[in-house]
Amino acid sequence: MEYRVVIPAAGQGKRMRAGKNKQFIKLNSLPVIVHTLMVFEKDPQCTEIVLVINEKEREEFLSLLKKYKIKKVQKLVPGGQERQYSVYNGLKAVEEDGIILIHDGARPFIRRETIHQLVEKAHLEGAAVVAVPVKDTVKRVRNMEVIDTVERSSLWAVQTPQAFRLSIVLKAHEAANRDQFVGTDDASLVERIGEKVCIVHGDYSNIKLTTPEDLIFARAILESERGERE
Numbered sequence: 001m002e003y004r005v006v007i008p009a010a011g012q013g014k015r016m017r018a019g020k021n022k023q024f025i026k027l028n029s030l031p032v033i034v035h036t037l038m039v040f041e042k043d044p045q046c047t048e049i050v051l052v053i054n055e056k057e058r059e060e061f062l063s064l065l066k067k068y069k070i071k072k073v074q075k076l077v078p079g080g081q082e083r084q085y086s087v088y089n090g091l092k093a094v095e096e097d098g099i100i101l102i103h104d105g106a107r108p109f110i111r112r113e114t115i116h117q118l119v120e121k122a123h124l125e126g127a128a129v130v131a132v133p134v135k136d137t138v139k140r141v142r143n144m145e146v147i148d149t150v151e152r153s154s155l156w157a158v159q160t161p162q163a164f165r166l167s168i169v170l171k172a173h174e175a176a177n178r179d180q181f182v183g184t185d186d187a188s189l190v191e192r193i194g195e196k197v198c199i200v201h202g203d204y205s206n207i208k209l210t211t212p213e214d215l216i217f218a219r220a221i222l223e224s225e226r227g228e229r230e
């Protein structure tokens with residue numbers, strides 16, 4: 001089942017405190033964004049990658065695409081102030097209907113088999129996201145005081161990719177813009193217009209590189225899975 005992917009990579013990486021966009025940090029001599037792009041470049045079912053970037057970094061991204069021979073990125077689209085606006089700019093650049101994945105450039109460890117399960121689920125149901133059961137106890141807190149404990153058995157930590165029929169996720173973004181709603185993921189925009197969103201059980205290793213310690217985990221994941229990743 002073919003699909004296209006929008007990869008938002010236009011953030012500043014403030015929480016990483018690396019002094020540059022975390023997409024350019026090297027893991028085993030390859031920039032984070034190249035690890036991520038390669039998963040889709042090598043997947044025969046992926047027909048197009050739309051990469052959303054900070055315009056100030058266009059030359060740096062173009063040079064990486066050339067150096068690593070990443071051919072499926074035919075569109076480099078400018079990002080926005082929020083991740084949601086960057087994703088919307090990417091979605092508007094997709095010209096054909098079908099299944100579209102939205103995947104953070106900062107999540108380099110997504111597995112092809114998970115992507116394919118997700119695409120199938122979205123094809124059947126309209127929307128599906130990768131998630132893992134929460135391991136910690138989660139509490140609602142105000143002013144550093146516990147308000148209540150959230151019952152854990154129904155809690156899942158949602159990651160990306162998030163997969164949708166293009167028409168559904170475009171409608172959801174348009175509604176969010178109209179209502180000036182900003183969500184932390186794309187599925188929340190689809191949920192709020194009443195569409196069903198299904199879960200595909202992913203891997204705990206599909207981490208989002210957000211804070212410095214995530215780089216330690218990332219290098220350990222690469223070491224532990226050396227040679228396994230396609």
Ligand SMILES: Nc1ccn([C@@H]2O[C@H](COP(=O)(O)OP(=O)(O)OP(=O)(O)O)[C@@H](O)[C@H]2O)c(=O)n1
Nearest residue numbers: 008009010011012013014015082083086105106
């Ligand atoms: N305005 C934005 C914000 C984020 N992203 C992208 O969305 C993904 C997830 O966002 P996050 O991990 O929060 O990245 P940053 O926004 O760069 O991190 P920070 O919040 O620490 O600055 C990243 O690949 C990031 O580049 C984007 O394209 N446009």
Ligand SMILES: C[C@](O)(CO)[C@H](O)COP(=O)(O)O
Nearest residue numbers: 083104158159160184185208
């Ligand atoms: C979309 C996401 O990766 C799902 O877990 C997450 O919400 C992105 O959050 P961020 O603060 O924009 O990184």
